[in-house]
Structure formats: structure tokens, C-alpha cells
Amino acid sequence: MFVIDSIGFFNTAVPLGVLALLAVLLPRVLVDRETRSHGKVLHGIALSAAFLVAIGFLISIAVTQMRGFEAVGHFEIDPLGAAWVHLRLSLMAAIVWAPILGLVWFGHAQGVEARRGQDIAAGGR
Template sequence: MFVIDSVGFWNTGAPLVVLAILAMLLPRMLVERETRSHGKVATGILLSALILFAVACGLSLLLVYLRGAHALAFGSDGRTGPPLQMHLRLAAMTAIVWVPILGLVWFGHAQGVEARRGQDIAARER
């Protein structure tokens, strides 16, 4: 296991804040505002999750690079497997922050879909 650094604001707090903000903003950009489809909402949320995971991997690579190490070649044998696995694992660990936020955003979008559907039904019944 590779030890990168101790926990601090710039190597832990700031990346988590960036991911939390992205978890709130990405679905707003990827899901149609007036959609009446839960499928479109789910697709937007899943795409947001993939993007967030990729951003988390990128942040992990960037933090290692900023410390002066080559982010994918820690060993003398030049294999990138173990370091890449480390970055994927670190990216997965950040999900503890952005998955609950993404879940709440999904819930909000789903409520909006149901409200618009209810308005459509009420308008048809008049």
C-alpha cells in the first residue's frame, strides 16, 4: 500500500469540496429541467456519477503529481497496475461524500418529475 500524505485541507478537504459541489451541479447540467421522465433523470444521475468518479481519479493523480512523484510509476519495475489500482481505490473512497449528495439531488429531481406529471394530469381534467 502506498502512503501519499497525511490528511490535510489541500490534499483531502479541497478535493472533497470540489466533488461535493460537482455532485450538486452536474445533474443540473445533464438532466432536462422540465423532463417528465424518471428514465432521463436516472440516466443523468448515473452519467454524473461516472463523471464524478473520473474527476476523483484525476484529482488523485494530480495530488500525487504535485507531490513530485510520477502518478502511475511508483515501482522500479515500471508497472502501472498497482498505482492505478490505488488511484481507483482512492476515487472510490471519495464516494462516501458525493454519493449521498447525488442521491439527494436525484430525489429532488424525481419530486420535480412527479410534480410536473401531477400538473399535467390536473390540466387535462379541467
């Protein structure tokens, strides 16, 4: 296993910023804005989380490659070990984007309840 020894703007702030921005934007694309179903909201949020893990995985590979470690070559030597390293790093980045995604989920859930309330007030169920 390798160690990324320093925290910097391009190897930490930019990747985390990209993931945080995607945590806000992906649910806007993946969740129907007019849904009255919490299940559909949950599905869109879960899909967003899966995309964020996958994108974090790719960002991890790019950052380690940029830092001088032969990340792509590591997959040829030890594919499972390399996948585990980058998956772990991707999941560690969730400490930044998961709370943001949770707040976005809360916002979408409030929208569902508001639309349900409007339907009830309009006389339909």
C-alpha cells in the same frame, strides 16, 4: 502501494469540496429540467456518478503528484496497479459526494412527479 499519511486542507478538503460541488452541478447540466421520465433522471445521475469517479481519479493523480509521489511515472512501471490505486482512492471519495448526489437525485425525482401531477391536473395524461 503508497500511503498518503496526512489529511490536510489542500490534499483532502479542497478535492472533496470540488467533488461535492460537482455532485450538485453536474446533474443540473446532464438532466433535462423538463423531463417527465424517471429513466432520464436516472441516466443523468448515473452519468454524473461516472464523471465524478473519473474526475476523482484525475484528482487523485494530481494530489499524489503534488505530495511528491511520482504518480505519472507509476503508470509507466505498473499501469494496472497505478490505475487500481487511483480508482480505489476515487471510489473512497464517493463517501462524500454520493450522499449529495443522492439528494440531488431525490430533488430531480420530485420535480418529475410535480410535472406529472401538473399534467394530470391540466387534464392531459
